[in-house]
Amino acid sequence: MSVQEPGAENIRVPQLNRRSDEPFGVTIAEALAQRLQSMITQLEPGFEPGRRLDVEAIAGQFGVSATPVKQALKSLEAKSLVEIKPRRGHFVTLLSGDDVREIMNARGALEQAAIRACASRGLPEAILDALKQAFDRCQRAISNQDYEDYRRADLQFHRLWMVAGGNRRLVELYDILMAQAQIVYVYAPHSPEDIKASTVEHENLLRIAESGDLSRLEEAIGQHWNKSADRALGRYQAYLRKGEDVQVADGGS
Missing domain, CATH: 1.20.120.530 (GntR ligand-binding domain-like)
Known part of the structure; x- marks a missing residue:
């Protein structure tokens, strides 16, 4: 896992293992949110509806701290793609x-x-x-x-x-x-x-x-x-x- 200075999650960076279709000048949390949204909507393994999301595992996968992962998941909650349940964790939304x-x-x-x-x-x-x-x-x-x-x-x-x-x-x-x-x-x-x-x-x-x-x-x-x-x-x-x-x-x- 990469080491970052305190507050580095809010620094605008040019890339985070950036794909060619992702714009420059986005925060780590924004880039993560874009990537995680794609993984959820494409139903990649581990991101199926109802699945519990392991913040630490995601942070390790992308080489970041847990903070931008939580920020990214919070933004996906606003889009109804993720549910955050107190004391239980983060879950991919299961539509009724x-x-x-x-x-x-x-x-x-x-x-x-x-x-x-x-x-x-x-x-x-x-x-x-x-x-x-x-x-x-x-x-x-x-x-x-x-x-x-x-x-x-x-x-x-x-x-x-x-x-x-x-x-x-x-x-x-x-x-x-x-x-x-x-x-x-x-x-x-x-x-x-x-x-x-x-x-x-x-x-x-x-x-x-x-x-x-x-x-x-x-x-x-x-x-x-x-x-x-x-x-x-x-x-x-x-x-x-x-x-x-x-x-x-x-x-x-």
């Missing part, structure tokens, strides 16, 4: 069925708010072009049976509605929900039937967006998310009933 529905409904509500923000100026042409490209990417992924790329393209398609609204804070909130939703999609991925239904709905959203009828678009987005929430909840509940690979360590449920 209600959590899944709330996440999906909240994403839909934010997308609708973003569309309302466009009412006076319409959807930017660049956003429409990007939506078409994301939709085409979804189609290619389906044809290639590349469901991981489909998931990424689907997330991109939906995030573009938020970008269209032009409200940075709403986009930040949306990104937190997207991180939580990734856990659902990894454990309970889209079924071929659900992908087919979503594709029809996405195509309808694109058609309405091109017409410029934003009031109708807002309504259609709400309807899409109601259906999407039902589909995601059904998959996730089926997964939980099977109980496959969900290991709740140290009484973390």
Whole structure:
């Protein structure tokens, strides 16, 4: 483990075994939070929902003290990715069925708010072009049976509605929900039937967006998310009933 001067955890450093996609100028705690979030959302071994997180082990893994690890986990608690239980420790959040529905409904509500923000100026042409490209990417992924790329393209398609609204804070909130939703999609991925239904709905959203009828678009987005929430909840509940690979360590449920 590396030795650091007191307070060094708050010094901005250029790297912490930095990956090429991580920005320079972040604190150790911020870099750890980014890395741990990725490990949680990708369900890496030891970071599955319900798993107890060993602060000292994580500190040793990254060659830092326990302080930035605790700071990083605290920031992930604010994103509902980690639960901190007094006298019991830190746990990766295990989502309930209600959590899944709330996440999906909240994403839909934010997308609708973003569309309302466009009412006076319409959807930017660049956003429409990007939506078409994301939709085409979804189609290619389906044809290639590349469901991981489909998931990424689907997330991109939906995030573009938020970008269209032009409200940075709403986009930040949306990104937190997207991180939580990734856990659902990894454990309970889209079924071929659900992908087919979503594709029809996405195509309808694109058609309405091109017409410029934003009031109708807002309504259609709400309807899409109601259906999407039902589909995601059904998959996730089926997964939980099977109980496959969900290991709740140290009484973390």
